[in-house]
Amino acid sequence: MSKKGFFTTNLHSDRKSNPEHGVLHKAVHPSVAYGYDDARELAAVFQGKKAGYSYGRQLNPTVIALQNRITKMEDGLDTVAFATGMAAIASTFLSLLRAGDHIVSSAFLFGNTNSFFGTLQNFGIDVSFVDATDAANVESALTDKTRLVFVETIANPVTQIADLEAIGKLCNDRGLIYCVDNTMTSPHLFLPKSVGATLIVNSLTKYIGGHGNALGGSITDCGNYDWSRFDNIYDTYKKGDPTSWGITQIKKKGLRDMGASLGPEAAHHLAVGSETLPLRLDRSCANAQRLAEFCNQHKNVNATYYPGLDSHPQHERASRLFKSYGAIFSIDLVAGVDCFDVLNRMETVVSSSNLGDTRTLAIPVAHTIYFEMGPERRASMGIADSMIRFSVGIEDIDDLLSDFEAALER
Ligand SMILES: *Cc1c(COP(=O)(O)O)cnc(C)c1O
Numbered sequence: 001m002s003k004k005g006f007f008t009t010n011l012h013s014d015r016k017s018n019p020e021h022g023v024l025h026k027a028v029h030p031s032v033a034y035g036y037d038d039a040r041e042l043a044a045v046f047q048g049k050k051a052g053y054s055y056g057r058q059l060n061p062t063v064i065a066l067q068n069r070i071t072k073m074e075d076g077l078d079t080v081a082f083a084t085g086m087a088a089i090a091s092t093f094l095s096l097l098r099a100g101d102h103i104v105s106s107a108f109l110f111g112n113t114n115s116f117f118g119t120l121q122n123f124g125i126d127v128s129f130v131d132a133t134d135a136a137n138v139e140s141a142l143t144d145k146t147r148l149v150f151v152e153t154i155a156n157p158v159t160q161i162a163d164l165e166a167i168g169k170l171c172n173d174r175g176l177i178y179c180v181d182n183t184m185t186s187p188h189l190f191l192p193k194s195v196g197a198t199l200i201v202n203s204l205t206k207y208i209g210g211h212g213n214a215l216g217g218s219i220t221d222c223g224n225y226d227w228s229r230f231d232n233i234y235d236t237y238k239k240g241d242p243t244s245w246g247i248t249q250i251k252k253k254g255l256r257d258m259g260a261s262l263g264p265e266a267a268h269h270l271a272v273g274s275e276t277l278p279l280r281l282d283r284s285c286a287n288a289q290r291l292a293e294f295c296n297q298h299k300n301v302n303a304t305y306y307p308g309l310d311s312h313p314q315h316e317r318a319s320r321l322f323k324s325y326g327a328i329f330s331i332d333l334v335a336g337v338d339c340f341d342v343l344n345r346m347e348t349v350v351s352s353s354n355l356g357d358t359r360t361l362a363i364p365v366a367h368t369i370y371f372e373m374g375p376e377r378r379a380s381m382g383i384a385d386s387m388i389r390f391s392v393g394i395e396d397i398d399d400l401l402s403d404f405e406a407a408l409e410r
Contacts, residue, residue, distance in 0.1 A: 006073065006188065011275055013069045026065035028268045032056035048239070058255050062264035066271045070208070070218050073187040073274070074200050077223025078247045080254060081216060081267065085183060085203025086112050087260030088217030092199065093148075095253040096177070096246065098232055099124030102145035106132035106162055108155035108381060110181070111369045133314060135166030147232070148177040153192070154184040154318075156355070157330040157365045157389040158382045159305045161314035164321060168196030175229045177246075183207070183356075188278045189285075189323040193222040199246070204270045206356025207327075210280050214269035216262050219254075221247035280358060280394055284327035287360075288392040291400060292329040300408050302332040302386070327393075328355060330365070333386040337408075339364040342388065345407040348399050355391035360400060362390045 004012075014026040034053040036042040045052035053059050067079040082088040097103070097120070105117055107129035117127045130137040132151045149171050151162035164180070171178035180192035181201040186208055192200045202208055204216030227233055227245035237249045255261055285308075292306035307318035308325030318325050333339055343351050343362055352361040353369060363369065366385045370378050392400070 007278060009072050010069055010277075013072060014065050014271070017065060017068065019065075025268070026062055026271065028264045029061045030264055057259055057261045058251075060261075060264050060267070063262050063267045066204075066216075066262070066267040066274075067218065069271060069274060070187075070202065070204075070220060073208075074182070074202075074220040074222070075187075075191055075193050076200065076220035077243060079218050079220040080247065080251045081204070081218045081262040082254070083217070083260040083262050083266075084215045085201065085205055085217035086116065087258065088201055088203075088219050089113055089181075090116055091254035091258040091260055092179075092201075092219045092250050093120060093125075094258060095250045096230075096232055097125050097147060100145060101147045101232075102126040102128070102143050103148045103150060104128045104130060104138050104141045104146060105150040106130065106152060106155060106160075108132070108158060108160045109152060110156065110183075111373065113150075113152075113181070114373065114377075132162040132167065133160050135163040135170055138163075138167050139170055142174065142176075146174075146176060147230070148179055150179045150181070152181040152184060153190055153322075154307060154326050154328065156184060156328050157305070157370075157387060159307050159312070159326070159328065159330065161307060161317050161321075163317075164192070164195045171198070172196045177225065177230065184326055184328060185322055186277060186281060188281050189326065190321060193224070195321070196224070197222055198225040203356075204274075205354070207281055208277055208356075209270040209273040210277060210356060210358060211269075211273050212354050212357040212359070214266040214273070216266050216270045219247070219250055221250075281327065282324070283394045284392050285324040287394070287397050287400060288327045288329055288390070289325065290397055291390065291392060291404060294401060294404055295329075295331050295408070298408050300334050300337045302334045302384075305330045328389065328391055330387055330389045332384045333388070337386070339367075339386045339388050342407045346403045347406075348395055348403045349390070349407075355389075357391065358393050360390065360393040360395055362388055365389050 015024050044050035067081050071079045128141040130141045177198045179199040180197040183203040183206050200220040202218045223243050226242050228242040233245045237245050289308045295301045296304040306329035349360045349362050365387050
């Protein structure tokens with residue numbers, strides 16, 4: 001059978017898995033437990049000798065249907081879903097790393113990931129933060145203890161774009177795990193596998209779910225890494241093809257030990273949301289381009305950060321790698337214009353901390369999501385006190401433009 005396109009594959013994914021009654025949506029299965037007539041079969045499932053369900057923290061049919069959709073979207077080998085994006089990141093790192101290991105991370109990070117890496121340091125895992133827009137900085141931070149390199153595709157709020165291809169090549173040459181957080185681009189705009197990623201993070205809460213009505217996260221293994229090269233795989237997971245050992249360990253240890261499993265109701269919401277991902281994101285990106293261009297020439301805006309502007313330092317890289325430039329942009333205001341006043345004058349744009357919603361959301365980042373990290377780290381990340389981050393939705397562009405005109409003009 002020919003390989004179908006992104007839309008077709010996702011829309012028909014549940015139906016193709018032979019569901020009960022020919023339903024087009026995988027059913028929501030709330031059951032936590034699974035009963036067996038033959039107790040020997042239950043034991044075989046526990047021992048991995050037979051495929052089957054044991055307990056809801058480890059496996060749920062509705063969640064598996066969503067995992068399969070994401071695997072297909074990312075062109076991966078297998079996916080594990082978690083309760084949130086942070087749960088996916090934390091469970092993966094705690095499953096794969098040990099005290100004494102070292103990781104290299106982009107310094108331009110989602111705030112909560114930055115916070116988690118601080119926690120890892122308290123458990124004896126060393127983290128180097130580097131400017132990952134240039135692979136040379138990643139290379140000079142590597143040590144003989146380095147196990148993994150972590151980057152985001154488009155970092156928020158300043159929209160730096162990591163040197164994705166060169167870091168992929170570096171990781172592949174050195175046998176390192178290359179973990180790419182694809183949340184900002186989603187598999188519709190970019191496939192991290194194409195630059196040699198080993199593991200892909202998606203916060204399903206954002207563009208994949210897309211409606212701000214369910215939390216979720218996932219890890220996808222691209223199937224291109226020989227995990228027999230990785231020292232931290234437990235013997236019990238060294239079964240079958242070594243490309244599958246890593247995701248098996250994340251699935252077993254991550255869900256069992258951390259227990260941040262995705263619920264079946266949320267999985268259903270996220271799966272339905274994912275069906276319109278390309279439609280929503282194309283429109284959000286087009287709206288973001290118009291709004292960023294408007295802000296970029298406005299006298300009350302000091303700087304506009306958006307990969308779709310010619311002036312963006314990685315504009316050429318974004319054009320080469322991504323289908324379009326994303327739906328997040330940020331502005332710094334000129335001195336004397338207050339970010340809170342600007343936000344309060346907006347009628348359509350909502351002051352809110354989420355992103356990737358169908359609605360346009362805005363947040364004064366230095367005073368909210370990046371407040372706790374303090375002024376020094378904020379300055380090192382290029383975050384000004386007046387900065388506002390916009391997550392652009394699918395509203396009518398004229399309504400958004402008139403909001404921006406009215407809010408910025410005073
Ligand atoms: C939101 C986000 C996360 C965390 O996802 P949650 O579902 O909110 O836990 C991770 N990475 C990036 C880039 C994000 O934007």
